[in-house]
Amino acid sequence: MNQTIRPTLNGHLYLRDPQGTELGHRILAESVRLIDEVGFEQFTFKKLAAVLASTEASIYRYFENKHRLLVYLVSWHWTWLRFQLRFHTHNVPDPIQRLRLALGVLCRAHLDDPATAGLDEAALYRIVMAEASKAFLTKEVDADNQAGLFQEYKLLAAELVALVLEINPHYPYPKALVSTLLESARKQLFFAQHLPSLSDGSGNVAAFLEHLALAALA
């Protein structure tokens, strides 16, 4: 489980595969650190080049722009999450129990192995919490979607939809429920941290989602 996972991601996400080179790996690792530190808006390739002791031009050879890099990192996280879910629900026969475990992983993903594949997964989770929505909240959503940039998220959602339908094959809104659970997990953790009057505490997010999902599927 803890050996380095290096998921292969959609080729549209990058110009040159960052997993194929030394500099590529450093771009990934340091961009996670830097975005986590300064936020995505303040993050620039110039600053990244500085901490890498490299140049803007070199980074632009890997990623078209910083938005693509964000989508890459977020996709990486979704893939990683999908493996985590599989791992943690492996050999659990009861689908309700599997859903419980899955929601637990969703809400506690930031605590898991801190250094998979050289990426600081805890920092990446903070980025996902605060910036993942920006991956698709752009004027170019449709084109980006067409190019397959959101495949990893969809794969993750599809697995959860299957699980939901296993619990209740007649539930009429499985996709909406799953995307709501996925989005809500992140947002509730964000609210608990920054806008607490909109949440009921970060410790209760998993319990809330579990109650919500099981009530809906009952």
Next chain:
Amino acid sequence: MNQTIRPTLNGHLYLRDPQGTELGHRILAESVRLIDEVGFEQFTFKKLAAVLASTEASIYRYFENKHRLLVYLVSWHWTWLRFQLRFHTHNVPDPIQRLRLALGVLCRAHLDDPATAGLDEAALYRIVMAEASKAFLTKEVDADNQAGLFQEYKLLAAELVALVLEINPHYPYPKALVSTLLESARKQLFFAQHLPSLSDGSGNVAAFLEHLALAALA
């Protein structure tokens, strides 16, 4: 109901009150149109000045930067929504029925009176759908929250929390439920339009939320 509502918003949202002057009103109306057209990232005060036949400097006298303007517009929408909810649930005694109506308004707000107070409310709703999260997904959330920039959203949430507790006073996660419903309404409509594989159709969003909320509160 249809006379122009001009809600008074938190003074931290602007430098000079745009509701107080002719240019101010034009800034609001045209920014809604322009952001809807080009998206928030591509939107600049320079472009806005051009369509207003005014200058960047003049706009900067009203809003510190485009982020504050976005927060202002979004806050305006939350206030407008709160009035809509009150209006539509007025004199309905059954809280369950009121919640149903509220969720209906949430999901159909983009169809309501197209020109309240000179703002294109349909365009504003599209902006809210696509850009509202960017109001708080920044490195400055905590400071912005401290300054009261998210008050309107909190007021709206608080009213819905009261309604939820009226239905079930023992429900343990009322704030999380309400913020999930509010966020989910927008995101599901966005998904239905742009990432349909994550939704079950834009026509079903209200039904989905209703089922979800009532199941949770049962």
Next chain:
DNA sequence: TTAAAAATGATAGTAATGCTTTCATGGTAA
């Protein structure tokens, strides 16, 4: 082992962005 190919570095340049400053002007209110 050497020659071609690929990856990186170094440097420069450019249009646009996100502001700030200053000064002129024209209308309004005391």
Next chain:
DNA sequence: TTACCATGAAAGCATTACTATCATTTTTAA
């Protein structure tokens, strides 16, 4: 009528988001 607004006009400036060129190093394949 004068003082004070709000707005306009114009300029300036550091940073951003790239692109382009050319030199060097490293890798690879013949």
